[in-house]
Amino acid sequence: xxxxxxxxxxxxxxxxxxxxxxxxxxxxxxxxxxxxxxxxxxxxxxxxxxxxxxxxxxxxxxxxxxxxxxxxxxxxxxxxxxxxxxxxxxxxxxxxxxxxxxxxxxxxxxxxxxxxxxxxxxxxxxxxxxxxxxxxxxxxxxxxxxxxxxxxxxxxxxxxxxxxxxxxxxxxxxxxxxxxxxxxxxxxxxxxxxxxxxxxxxxxxxxxxxxxxxxxxxxxxxxxxxxxxxxxxxxxxxxxxxxxxxxxxxxxxxxxxxxxxxxxxxxxxxxxxxxxxxxxxxxxxxxxxxxxxxxxxxxxxxxxxxxxxxx
Numbered sequence: 353x354x355x356x357x358x359x360x361x362x363x364x365x366x367x368x369x370x371x372x373x374x375x376x377x378x379x380x381x382x383x384x385x386x387x388x389x390x391x392x393x394x395x396x397x398x399x400x401x402x403x404x405x406x407x408x409x410x411x412x413x414x415x416x417x418x419x420x421x422x423x424x425x426x427x428x429x430x431x432x433x434x435x436x437x438x439x440x441x442x443x444x445x446x447x448x449x450x451x452x453x454x455x456x457x458x459x460x461x462x463x464x465x466x467x468x469x470x471x472x473x474x475x476x477x478x479x480x481x482x483x484x485x486x487x488x489x490x491x492x493x494x495x496x497x498x499x500x501x502x503x504x505x506x507x508x509x510x511x512x513x514x515x516x517x518x519x520x521x522x523x524x525x526x527x528x529x530x531x532x533x534x535x536x537x538x539x540x541x542x543x544x545x546x547x548x549x550x551x552x553x554x555x556x557x558x559x560x561x562x563x564x565x566x567x568x569x570x571x572x573x574x575x576x577x578x579x580x581x582x583x584x585x586x587x588x589x590x591x592x593x594x595x596x597x598x599x600x601x602x603x604x605x606x607x608x609x610x611x612x613x614x615x616x617x618x619x620x621x622x623x624x625x626x627x628x629x630x631x632x633x634x635x636x637x638x639x640x641x642x643x644x645x646x647x648x649x650x651x652x653x654x655x656x657x658x659x660x661x662x663x
Contacts, residue, residue, distance in 0.1 A: 491522055620639075
């Protein structure tokens with residue numbers, strides 16, 4: 353252990369004070385994935401996700417991002433709440449995934465992660481680099497390596513306490529922590545098939561291997577091309593939560609109160625499709641400003657809305 357090290361109890365205290373639900377850390381020198389398997393999965397990804405492969409060396413070697421890095425700190429913030437999902441959506445509406453019906457998580461979660469990074473710098477004299485979903489970090493793999501949860505059959509990190517509706521943040525630090533990493537969380541999927549059976553398109557037919565061509569989250573959020581004509585959109589306008597809604601680790605949280613910053617903004621839960629289709633550019637911007645939907649653009653959102661109205 354280095355004579356200068358981060359005190360585990362202090363970093364937990366700092367994280368809790370910033371509203372971070374869970375925190376863990378791991379030796380930055382370890383590789384949290386099977387490289388051959390990762391390369392195989394990257395090869396199967398659609399062009400829109402090609403950025404994963406383009407920065408693969410950085411993803412496998414954090415010292416290329418922060419020279420001298422010793423520790424990867426992973427944080428999880430729950431955005432789950434007792435709001436109903438697509439099961440209560442009225443006729444004529446489209447579903448927006450929970451992660452996108454409130455302010456963009458980059459505007460709400462990233463400041464907390466950056467604040468924790470600053471606290472680490474101030475208290476321990478460390479150098480840090482922090483990200484939320486925008487850096488070359490294998491976030492889910494590192495979160496599992498840090499003992500925050502396990503990777504489910506739907507490819508998402510599942511935390512025992514907060515389920516899978518969590519935003520992840522990463523902080524690279526050039527110091528060690530004075531306490532070992534949390535033990536790995538064993539897979540809780542066992543023989544459960546809930547997520548696979550709930551997927552309306554069969555995108556999870558092979559566990560732990562997402563078929564992006566059939567995944568509605570990909571087709572309505574990141575895909576550049578139109579969804580295949582024979583792919584059922586099943587009411588989804590932007591994103592899909594079905595595999596998460598049925599997960600036992602999430603279902604037992606159904607009475608948990610949602611944080612104010614993650615509650616649906618007016619008009620973003622079950623938006624009326626005809627209203628979406630009638631929007632001009634300014635109306636679209638006014639409705640979806642500061643939410644993840646704005647990045648998709650009016651044309652693509654209306655393309656999906658049109659498919660839902662006229663399947």
